[in-house]
Amino acid sequence: MPPVHHFVSFKYKPTLASPEISASVRHFTSLNTSVTRPDGTPLIRSFIRGENSSPEGLHQGHTHGFLLVFASTDDRDTYLAHPAHVKFATEVKGMVDGVYVFDINQEEAFVDGAVVKA
Template sequence: MAIVHMIIFQFKADASDKAIQGLCDHMLELSEKCIHPTTKKPYIRLSDGGKNNSPEGLTGGFTHGFVMWFLTPEDRDYYVHKDPAHREFVKAASKVVEDVRVVDFEPGVF
């Protein structure tokens, strides 16, 4: 059962464009940097994201979104709670991110 992990960021008002771009690049690099503790291979199956361009005006200040796919809930849980590369990212993000939202789901499960 796959898990989709969706993340949206609201950046601090004083975050520079360079800092925001750097954090977004760092986020997308996690798909290569996050290594499974057993297989020793990358375990994020798909990772993508970018800057909001919706014309709806419903972002509430959130400007960038990302989606990651994991094969199992256990992979997602390792990523969230233990992966050293992700923990490093969270530390870096705290310097420029004002707020974050995360929604995880299994495709087709309501």
């Protein structure tokens, strides 16, 4: 199975204070280590986060992005149903005006100009 790249972005409510946004980002980031298989190994192979820095102006108000990589769709699906993820998703709904999620089943990748097959 190819890896799954799971992209999430948040459009936080404009009334939300910076410390609340920071706490939300920390909570999401903590899923990187708290969501594990029964044997204790993490489901998330890679976790990248950051704020929008695009000069294109196409972010539609989304300010924070997260890219999680899973080894398979099964791992991604297990993550989505995990109680820690469900709790976070429920909590963040009240903090955002929009959420965007997009998953890619990796077919091919290029790293430093070289092709990397899944």
